Amino acid sequence: MKIGRREAVAALLGMALVVAAFVVPHLSLGLITPLIRSTPQQIHDYASTAPLFGWWKAHVGWGSIPAVAIGIAALLWGPSLAQRMSWRVLTLVVWSTSCGWAFSLAMIDGWQLGFAGRLVARHEYLRQVPTITDIPEMLRTFSGRILDFQPNSWITHVSGHPPGALLTFVWLDRIGLSGGAWAGAFCLLVGSSAATAVIVAVRAVSDEPTARLAAPFVAVAPTAIWIAVSADAYFAGVAAWGIALLALAASRTVRWPIPVAAGAGLLLGWAIFLNYGLMLMGLPALAVLIAVRNRRAALTALAAAVPAAVAVAVAFAVAGFCWFDGYTLVQQRYWQGIAAIRPFQYWSWANLASVACAIGLGSVAGLGRVFDIAAIRRRSGLHLLVLAAITAILCADLSMLSKAETERIWLPFMVWLTAAPALLPPSTHRWWLAANVIGALAINHFILTNW
Numbered sequence: 265m266k267i268g269r270r271e272a273v274a275a276l277l278g279m280a281l282v283v284a285a286f287v288v289p290h291l292s293l294g295l296i297t298p299l300i301r302s303t304p305q306q307i308h309d310y311a312s313t314a315p316l317f318g319w320w321k322a323h324v325g326w327g328s329i330p331a332v333a334i335g336i337a338a339l340l341w342g343p344s345l346a347q348r349m350s351w352r353v354l355t356l357v358v359w360s361t362s363c364g365w366a367f368s369l370a371m372i373d374g375w376q377l378g379f380a381g382r383l384v385a386r387h388e389y390l391r392q393v394p395t396i397t398d399i400p401e402m403l404r405t406f407s408g409r410i411l412d413f414q415p416n417s418w419i420t421h422v423s424g425h426p427p428g429a430l431l432t433f434v435w436l437d438r439i440g441l442s443g444g445a446w447a448g449a450f451c452l453l454v455g456s457s458a459a460t461a462v463i464v465a466v467r468a469v470s471d472e473p474t475a476r477l478a479a480p481f482v483a484v485a486p487t488a489i490w491i492a493v494s495a496d497a498y499f500a501g502v503a504a505w506g507i508a509l510l511a512l513a514a515s516r517t518v519r520w521p522i523p524v525a526a527g528a529g530l531l532l533g534w535a536i537f538l539n540y541g542l543m544l545m546g547l548p549a550l551a552v553l554i555a556v557r558n559r560r561a562a563l564t565a566l567a568a569a570v571p572a573a574v575a576v577a578v579a580f581a582v583a584g585f586c587w588f589d590g591y592t593l594v595q596q597r598y599w600q601g602i603a604a605i606r607p608f609q610y611w612s613w614a615n616l617a618s619v620a621c622a623i624g625l626g627s628v629a630g631l632g633r634v635f636d637i638a639a640i641r642r643r644s645g646l647h648l649l650v651l652a653a654i655t656a657i658l659c660a661d662l663s664m665l666s667k668a669e670t671e672r673i674w675l676p677f678m679v680w681l682t683a684a685p686a687l688l689p690p691s692t693h694r695w696w697l698a699a700n701v702i703g704a705l706a707i708n709h710f711i712l713t714n715w
Contacts, residue, residue, distance in 0.1 A: 267629075267692060267695075268632075268633075268688075268689065270632035270633055271629035271630065271632040271633060271688055271692075272629075272632075273632060274628055274629050274630075274631050274632025275625055275628055275629040275632070277628075278620040278625060278628035278629075279625065281613070281616060281617045281620055282315075282617045282620050282621060284617070285314065285315040285613070285614040285617030285618070286313075286314070286315070286617075288610065288614075289311060289314050289610075295607045295609040295610070296607070296609050296610050297607065297610055298310070298311035298314035298315075298606065298607075298610055298611070298614070298668070299311050299605050299606060299607075300605050300606075300607050301605050302605050306602075306605075310602060310668070311668075313711050314610075314614065314668070315611075315614035315615065315617045315618040315621070315668070315671075316618055316621060316671055316707070316711060316713065317668060317669050317671070317672070317713065317714040317715065318711040318712050318713040318714050319711070319712045319714075320710065320711060320712075321710070321711065321712040322709065322710050323372070323373070323709065323712065324372065324709060325371055325372040325373055325374050325378070326371055326374075327367070327368040327369060327370065327371025327372040327373075327378070328372050328709070330364070330368040330371070331365065331368035331369050331371075331372060331705060331708070332705065334361065334364055334365050334368055334484065335365075335484060335701035335702075335704075335705060336701075338361070338365075338480055338483065338484040338697060338701065339694055339697055339698055339701060342479075342480030342483065342484070342697065343477075343480050343690070343693050343694060343697070345357070346476045346477070346479040346480050347476055351467075351472065354463075354476065354479060355460045355463065355464065356460075357483075358459050358460050358463060358479050358482065358483045359456060359457050359459060359460040361459075361483040361484065362456040362457075362458075362459035362460075362482070362483050362484070362485075362488060362491070363452060363453065363456035363457075365483065365484050365488045366452055366455070366456050366488035366489075366491040366492035367379070367452060367492050369488055369489050369492065369704065369705075369708045370452075370492040370493060372708050372709060373708075373712060373713075377712075378492075379444075379445065379448050379492065379493055380443070380444045380445040380448060381444055382444065382448060382493045382494070382715065383433075383444045383447045383448055383451070383493060383494075383495070384443070384444040386419070387419055387420035387421050388419075388421055388495075389421055389422055389429060389430050389433045389447075389495060390433055390443070390444060390447055391419055392418065392419050392422045392430060393430070393433050393434055393437050393442075396430070396434050399431070399434065400583065400584070402427065402430075402431075402434075403427055403431075403580070403583040403584050403585050404583070404584030404585075405584075406418075406427045406584075406585050406590065407585065407586065407589045407590050407593055409423070410423045410590065410593040410594055410596075410597050411423075411593060411596060411597055411600070412597055412600040412601065413600065418430075420601065421495070423594065423597050424594055424597065424598070425495075425538065425539055425540065425594075426536070426537040426538065426539070426540060426580075426585070426587060426590055427537065427580070427585055427590075428534060428537035428538045428580075429495055429498075429499075429538045429539070432498070432538075433447055433495075436450060447493075448492070448493035450498065451491075451492070451493045451494060451495060451497045451498045452491065452492045452493055452497065454497065454498045454501035454502065455491040455492070455493075455494075455496075455497025455498055455500055455501045455675070456488070456491055456492075456497075456501070457501050457504075457505070458491075458497075458500045458501045458504035458505075458675075458679045459482040459483055459485070459679070459682075461501070461504035461505045461507070461508040461679075462478070462482050462504060462508070462679055462680060462682070462683050463475040463476075463478055463479050463482060463683070464508045464511070464512065465504075465507050465508040465511040465512075465552070465649065466478055466645065466646050466649070466683055466686070467517075468508070468511035468512050468514075468515040468517050468552075468556075468645075469511050469515060469551075469552055469555040469556060469645025469646070469648070469649065470555075470644060470645035470646045474645075474646055474686050475686075477685075477686035477690065477693070478646075478682075478683040478685065478686035480693070480697055481626060481627065481630075481682055481683065481684075481685045481686070481693075481696075481697060481700065482679070482682045482683055484697070484700065484701055484704070485623065485624060485627070485679070485682035485700060485704075486621065486622055486623065486624040486700055486703055486704035486707065487622050487623060487675060487678055487679060487682060488704065489622070489671075489704060489707060489708055489713060490622065490671055490672045490675060490713070490715050491675070493715075494672050494675070494715045496539070496672045496673055496675045496676070496715075497675060498538070499535065499538045499539045499542065499675070499676055500675040500676040500679050502531055502534060502535050502538060503531070503532065503535040503542055503545050503676040504676070504679055504680075505531055506528050506529075506531035506532035506535055506545065506549075507528070507532075507545065507548050507549060507552060507649075508528075509524050509525070509527050509528035509531065510525060510528035510532070510549055510552050510553075510565060510569060511552045511556075511645075512524055513525035513528060513561075513564075513565040513568070513569070514552055514553055514556045514558075514561055514562045514565040514566075515556045515557075515558070515561070516558060516561045521561065521564070521565060521568075522564065522565075522568045523568075525564070525565040525566075525567075525568035525569045525572075526568045526569065526571075526572040527572070528565070528569045528572075529568065529569030529570060529571065529572030529573040529574075529575075530572045530573070530575070530576060532545060532549065532569070532573050533572060533573030533574070533575065533576030533577060534576055535676075536573075536577075536587065537576065537577075537580055537587065539676070540587075540590070540591050540594060541660055541665070541666070541673070541676075542676055544656040544659055544660060544677070545656070545676065547652040547653075547655050547656045547659075548649055548652040548653060548656070548680060549569075550652065551645075551648040551649050551651070551652035552645075552648075552649070553565070553566060554643055554648060555643050555644070555645035555648045555649070556645075557643075595665065598665055603665075603667055606667040606668055608664055608667065611667035611668055612661060612662075614668075615661050615666060615667070615668070615670045615674075616657075616661065618668075618670050618671040619657060619670065619671070619674060619678060619681070621671060621703070621707060622671040622674075622675075622678050623678050623681045623682055623684075623700075624682070624699060624700030624703050624704065625696070625699040625700065625703055626685045626688075626696030626697060626699045626700040627681050627682050627684050627685055627700065629685065629688060629696055629699075630650075630681075630683075630684030630685035630686070630687050630688055630696070631650070631654070631681065631684050633684070633687035633688060634647055634650045634651060634654070634684055634687065635651075646683060646684075646686060646687065647687075649680055649683070650680055650681060650683065650684050652680075653677045653678070653680035653681055654681070656677045657674055657677050657678070660673075660674060660677070669714075669715075671715075672715045685697075685700075
């Protein structure tokens, strides 16, 4: 095995960034620290394992053996099976593997702490669900309850997102799927499906061999730690399928491209009412439209997708919620909370260290191959998709509205980075896949993650 210079440099830089992010908080460097003007209790609660959100705790659970088994199976047979399976079977195997991998990692922390209890924590959506007795009234008054320090203000996660997120969990409750276990299962199923959406999109904008090379990496990516369970996994799944459907429509690889493009528009339109930051999914969408060879097909797909996305926005506006009002108010709410004591001097680069932890060293190495001018000029689909996701992450970082917890918050963008190892020499794939699997197992066994 011979590792190329570009991936070696990328991996070394990623490792250095991660080490620095973990070490710097203990060096007393003034503003270059996770928290300022904070008490020891706040440091314990919010920065114990910065740049990741969690607490140091070496532990094992009944999920440990299945997680190790899935990781070993992926290493031994993943790359070869990804080449031999029929495409349809491969997409289902990637989804089921991603789902099983994420669930096993969650079970390392136990059923209640690792899965069923995650979405019923005091800042989570499910705590707000019982208070919603009138959905139309909730939508009409949503913006007025975003700011903190008022009697009827929303709890943290509800206030920080558009109403689509809360609405989803209210609907689940209304159909009888109430409680943390059902909500967690929903987020796990939708979030893990993003792995399949990624390879479907890569196949549409690049080619099938590239998608097959990416399959093992997206199936057992370290992002799975935060896929099970967080609402952001649900957001990631919705956005990923929006991009995948757009890619299928724009590349004319489906029988009915216009309805598929409209479906993409509906999903991407819904996504921005789940998370304000998903407006940045416009960058991967643009990458898809640039990558496909047929300009007319790309414009036709865009023409079908945009009205569908607008229809979602109009529906919310008619119901009484204006996205722009919510976005303006949520910025004020953000600075009313712990963001005020999280200095940008640390988090501006430590956020990127958390990304490196979440995508794994193999994906970081793959990023070393993304900045290929020749490939970009010939509009290589995978290169453009990954670059678009990187650009979205940098924009989110520079906005100063994402300081800490980005291993969860940026899941919709990071899932695309997990496909980057497809650009590495196939002879090195098992080594980089091993780096990802070992990294995920180490994080989950030595850190009790908050999400």
